[in-house]
Amino acid sequence: MRFQKIKGTRDILPEEIGRWQAAEKQIQQVMARFGFSEIRPPIFEETELFARSIGQLTDIVSKEMYTFLDRGDKSLTLRPELTAGVVRAFIENNLGKKQPLNKLYYLCPVFRQENPQAGRLRQFHQFGAEILGSAEPAADVEAIALSIAIYRAFQLDRFVVKLNSVGDAVCREPYKQKLREYLRPRLDRLCKTCQQRFEKNPLRILDCKETGCRTETAEAPKLADSLCDDCARHFGRVQQLLDAAGMKYELDFRLVRGLDYYTRTAYEIVSDQLGAQDALCGGGRYDLLVEELGGEPTPAVGFAAGMERLLMALDKIGWQPAANPPAMIFLAPLGEAAVLWAVQTAQQLRQQGLTVEIDLLNRGLKAQLREANRQQARFAVIVGDNELKAGHAAVRDLTTSQQNDVLLAELISYLQKACTN
RNA sequence: GUGGGUGUAGCUCAGUUGGUUAGAGCACCAGAUUGUGGCUCUGGUGGCCGUGGGUUCAAAUCCCAUCACCCACCCCA
Known part of the structure; x- marks a missing residue:
């Protein structure tokens, strides 16, 4: 079901x-x-x-x-x-x-x-x-x-x-009476529903879209005049x-x-x-x-x-809401040690108020970068065993395709600076 | 409540007078590039043809019912 x-x-x-x-x-x-x-x-x-x-x-x-x-x-x-x-x-x-x-x-x-x-x-x-x-x-x-x-x-x-x-x-009541008196002789020319409206709700007859009813009411006394x-x-x-x-x-x-x-x-x-x-x-x-x-x-x-x-x-009219989402950082970890690092780092970056995505599907690098691109990330931070060993991350600017090694210790301040301009 | 139209892949849609295994584009995944996105090329996953009955040797295709969507009536925002 x-x-x-x-x-x-x-x-x-x-x-x-x-x-x-x-x-x-x-x-x-x-x-x-x-x-x-x-x-x-x-x-x-x-x-x-x-x-x-x-x-x-x-x-x-x-x-x-x-x-x-x-x-x-x-x-x-x-x-x-x-x-x-x-x-x-x-x-x-x-x-x-x-x-x-x-x-x-x-x-x-x-x-x-x-x-x-x-x-x-x-x-x-x-x-x-x-x-x-x-x-x-x-x-x-x-x-x-x-x-x-x-x-x-x-x-x-x-x-x-x-x-x-x-x-x-x-x-309003006196007007309804006046309207009824005007319409009474024309009652049989009104549509079915308007005939039902006649007693209880004659005002609605004015609002009827049937052309017959409209011509009958065209010259009727007007509420605004009464x-x-x-x-x-x-x-x-x-x-x-x-x-x-x-x-x-x-x-x-x-x-x-x-x-x-x-x-x-x-x-x-x-x-x-x-x-x-x-x-x-x-x-x-x-x-x-x-x-x-x-x-x-x-x-x-x-x-x-x-x-x-x-x-x-x-x-x-083709209205489009103005959208300028904040620069987004995509963390692309490779391997278990890198995932551990990425979870810690995401936490720290987010506490700084930055917008951070982290891969949750344990994907390969190519797939992660494709995802980063799809989400229009500004930076991808690539970290695998090589980077952990060397103590730096590969920070790729996805708009310019420039890639720099940044010391892990300096990463947060580096990204903070990069995302504000 | 009533009338008309439409339901085929995640999306937009083809599908001949009923006839083999239901197609395309986009999207998705993978490879070309054993750790590098977009562009390109190649390949792949994915459909109880809205649902339930019926007719038929045979139904996405015909018939009936039902559900939903679209449009309209009534009325309202």
Whole structure:
């Protein structure tokens, strides 16, 4: 029986881990520049946390969660996104009481049981940020600016920021009614799923990709025109601030984010380089969620972005992480006495902070040098019985093919000097 | 959950209308150089042809099922 990985999961192999680490580092740097601190909630939580925050009716909760019972018959779920866990941690650790504003970010795996396709996996990675405690439009703009800055830091600029407002508790329900009234006479011309959405979730009809539904909704009343005064003012101010800061965006009245907790600002960053799943990043404001999960009323705004999708887009533009690995020393011992010497010497060199490889396969010299070359070693140190007897090692510079005898007693200081320039 | 496509060596792929022992390039190992890498040449290791059934004298090739991957729908990052 040969085991294989679970459908929709991937092994990140040594040959690609460099890209991941470089991308992670870049993201962490930009997050830090914006004053965000990392938070790492647990990978699983009570099922109810996700059901309550994301919404029972959403696809994520109704059919995509990895849910299981633990030995105490408690229902647990592998996180399908991070906001719920971050908000839970925010409440449980009283972060809101320690300071008025919390700016948090994360970068970690999430799980959704969907059928895989380009840009979609069952275990994938999201990075994102949450600003908890501010209802100001400037906070919305801070989140948007941060996500844009991250993509720009990678020299990635073929993306579009789509912006909308989904209103709040005051104006969303009346708008839904207005939308239903508009659509009721056209109901039979909508697709099957939209007909089901009509009662419970009419906003989603705007988002439908069926051309029939799109033509029916093209002239429908727009949420942005039906906002209450507070929401309208907020939305206007967000746009004003974005304009002032020179951030380009497109208003998209069809943009209604899939998760229930969004209020007011909703935005998405899409790329034309990704295929059907083109969203790099999605986010918005969720002013009611903290209270809904049992905390003090706390306005908040944030975004989540797909790590794999970022990497896909980076592949398309030919991004290469800068790599300058330290000079490497390959110890090539021949014979048992030399191996003993090499193990001791490797220990000493490594304690000096040098990068050292030592042959572990008891290979011949030719094979060892081939290996050293394959690993792009800077120096090969050749030691056999002859060298031990003579008290020196043959140090071969693999870039110039120069080879010198170096006294064993002076080897460490010699290599230290040679590797620093 | 649904639809289409694809599974042959570590990797990328050939493989004729079913017909002997399933091939190439790269990678790996060895030799040319009995202790010297890269370049070159020569040779070699490596495959239950995704898995399980079926048809046939004969299956990598045809049929069915199943698993996985790719792409798409739904939806989302």
